[in-house]
Amino acid sequence: MQENIKLLIELQTIDSIILKERNIIDLMPAKLLSADKSLKESQSLSDKQKQKYDLLEKKKKDKERLIEDIDERVKKLKSRTADIKTNKEYQAHLKEIESAEKERYAIEDETLSIMEELDTINKGLKTEEAALKAEKDKIEIFKKEVEEEIAEAEKKLGEFKIKRTTVVGSMDPETYDDYMVILEACNGLAVVEARDEICQGCYMNIPPQMFVEIKKNEDIIQCQQCRRILYWKEQNDVKD
């Protein structure tokens, strides 16, 4: 195999790894952001429930104050009973007490239903808080994993950049320039195998005469369709 073709295959292998590692690093912030977003959404739902709980708690206190006021009123009314002179006055007095007590019962009912609602919200909040805590723990673990993954990717990236410099140094500059143009135009894949008379970059058929030439691995031959550099890989040759 011609040395330049060998180097091109090597360079492509290195660049594919570099691209993959860069992708891992580039995609991480978005992954972290989406995990944080989901946590914030859960937190906001829980906060809303808490606000609802506080509001109801305040409403309950207001009702309790009202009941106290009525009790005070009834107490005062009852203390005046002895001073009543006429029957008519007495009837009116009883009616007033009765109406105050009726009002009290109604408010008590409302308070009870508020208490039931508070209880339901409280139970829900407890479940939500447990779920939130679990979610937070999960995200912490995920963040640690991401940090490790990025560190690993950066380490590998550094290693392969050094390897790349060595390979590029042994290549003739013109071939390297051509390679770079194709690499950029072809989504990071410039050198591909010509397997079974098919370009493994664009999967178009390779003309038989051209395939014969490619099989020699002597000249740099580009796919007529996608412009990628084609090479022949011996089926029994695992190395290249």
Ligand SMILES: [Zn+2]
């Ligand atoms: Zn092609």
